[in-house]
Amino acid sequence: MANLLVLGTQWGDEGKGKIVDLLTPAFDVVARYQGGHNAGHTVWVHGKKIVLHLIPSGVLHPGTLCVIGNGLVLSPSAFFRETADLEAQGVDAGPGRIAVSRGAHLIMPWHPLAERASEDRRGDKKIGTTCRGIGPAYEDKAARLGVRAGDLADLRVLREKIDDAVAAKEPLFQALRLPALDAEAIFSEYAGWAEKLGPYLRDVSELLDERMKLGQSVLFEGAQGALLDLDHGTYPYVTSSSSTAGGAATGLGVGPRAIHGVLGITKAYTTRVGSGPFPTELRDDLGRTIATRGDEFGATTGRPRRCGWFDAVAVRYACRVNGVDRIALTKPDVLAGLGEIPVCTGYRYKGAALKSFPAEPWVLEDVVPEYRKLPGWPASLHGAAEPGSLPKTFVDYVRVLEDLVETKVAIVSTGVERGQTVFFDEELRGFVDLAKVRAAAAG
Numbered sequence: 001m002a003n004l005l006v007l008g009t010q011w012g013d014e015g016k017g018k019i020v021d022l023l024t025p026a027f028d029v030v031a032r033y034q035g036g037h038n039a040g041h042t043v044w045v046h047g048k049k050i051v052l053h054l055i056p057s058g059v060l061h062p063g064t065l066c067v068i069g070n071g072l073v074l075s076p077s078a079f080f081r082e083t084a085d086l087e088a089q090g091v092d093a094g095p096g097r098i099a100v101s102r103g104a105h106l107i108m109p110w111h112p113l114a115e116r117a118s119e120d121r122r123g124d125k126k127i128g129t130t131c132r133g134i135g136p137a138y139e140d141k142a143a144r145l146g147v148r149a150g151d152l153a154d155l156r157v158l159r160e161k162i163d164d165a166v167a168a169k170e171p172l173f174q175a176l177r178l179p180a181l182d183a184e185a186i187f188s189e190y191a192g193w194a195e196k197l198g199p200y201l202r203d204v205s206e207l208l209d210e211r212m213k214l215g216q217s218v219l220f221e222g223a224q225g226a227l228l229d230l231d232h233g234t235y236p237y238v239t240s241s242s243s244t245a246g247g248a249a250t251g252l253g254v255g256p257r258a259i260h261g262v263l264g265i266t267k268a269y270t271t272r273v274g275s276g277p278f279p280t281e282l283r284d285d286l287g288r289t290i291a292t293r294g295d296e297f298g299a300t301t302g303r304p305r306r307c308g309w310f311d312a313v314a315v316r317y318a319c320r321v322n323g324v325d326r327i328a329l330t331k332p333d334v335l336a337g338l339g340e341i342p343v344c345t346g347y348r349y350k351g352a353a354l355k356s357f358p359a360e361p362w363v364l365e366d367v368v369p370e371y372r373k374l375p376g377w378p379a380s381l382h383g384a385a386e387p388g389s390l391p392k393t394f395v396d397y398v399r400v401l402e403d404l405v406e407t408k409v410a411i412v413s414t415g416v417e418r419g420q421t422v423f424f425d426e427e428l429r430g431f432v433d434l435a436k437v438r439a440a441a442a443g
């Protein structure tokens, strides 16, 4: 069976949660491969809103196994807050449904504290992180100081690792004038989590291999977006993990050939939360209007998202870096009725045209976007579910975008609900079992 990878092609919040939930009925397993509870993936079902942070966005479909890979950093308190919220809404979030990799690194109490201090120190150069401890947890992983979920299985090992890490952090905490860390208290908190998390812990690489050998299919779910990737994003204004497609292989322990197709989730305009270059940003009332209409407030932190026009240079770059096969275009309904819609087709830097997306943020900060204005579309787009009901000017917009980013659009999302989606069957053939998806979306 074909496995599909779904990821964001911009700076996150493209609507991955909606699309993953929508496509899940065609898959047996949904597996997150990186990030942590910095993510906020929104799913609407019959007027009810559910925001997922750590748990894969397929969890609302009872038959699906949800997997949290070794590439994630996991806060036990955030994880159990989320399972409790789901259970309160009648969703089974127990170990029969969710598997957590023993290799996932744990977010420890010192991580958010160190992160806040680091952001304060950067002053006006701050990254604008979610302050969930994500970056420092990945720092400890790279520094080989991390505590992994599998370490919870042996409390002696856990105690030793906490003692070592606390000793290593001491000089930093003293220099930052932060209160000293209490290894004993931290150990007793995490020993408590050990008992609760134990039943969820699995060898995820082995589990996925077994499932795939049984002929089951996997939907790989990326968090954040390609432009927030640690290597390929707008460094240093990025997250600390590999959100690009390659991250799925390392973040789950599957070979790259297990990924049969890549679906890029792309917003019809652009948003960004936190600091960093954003060439097409609208710093005016129009930007604020789009933010209000699109409800562009962080699903995790509630921060307002910066809004701007569609940037074809950035999305073409993301399609290349990830080998995107098809695009799911989301939120065009937000732009309905705005009149002409500009699309960024190129950048100029110091007077010269740039051939591709620049790697250096200081170059990106200074590029001058070139725009092509396209006719807008009417509000009738909202909620459309059939290709024939899409306004002609919008279909023309899609064709121009496809040419600019050199990738075909296979899905258009026209609202928050599952049924508010248009599928271009011929584009999706070979990637998903559309009959299953359509049947579930209609229900």
Ligand code: GDP
Pocket: 008, 012, 013, 014, 015, 016, 017, 018, 039, 040, 041, 042, 043, 044, 294, 295, 298, 299, 330, 331, 332, 333, 334, 413, 414, 415, 416
């Ligand atoms: P994610 O992080 O990529 O999963 O995206 P978020 O959930 O953070 O943000 C996307 C927001 O857009 C959520 O509030 C979704 O409910 C909403 N959304 C998704 N698709 C559409 C769409 O086609 N139209 C509209 N108006 N909203 C959408």
Ligand code: IMO
Pocket: 008, 011, 012, 013, 014, 038, 039, 040, 041, 127, 128, 129, 130, 131, 132, 134, 135, 222, 223, 224, 225, 228, 237, 238, 239, 240, 272, 273, 274, 275, 299
């Ligand atoms: P989803 O999965 C949008 C941004 C933060 C900040 C930068 C680094 O919902 O699309 P971090 O806390 O990760 O160290 O912050 O990355 N960021 C996101 N922006 N959507 C997300 O996730 C994000 N996760 C992190 O705002 O600029």
Ligand code: MG
Pocket: 012, 013, 014, 039, 040, 041, 042, 299
């Ligand atoms: Mg989000």
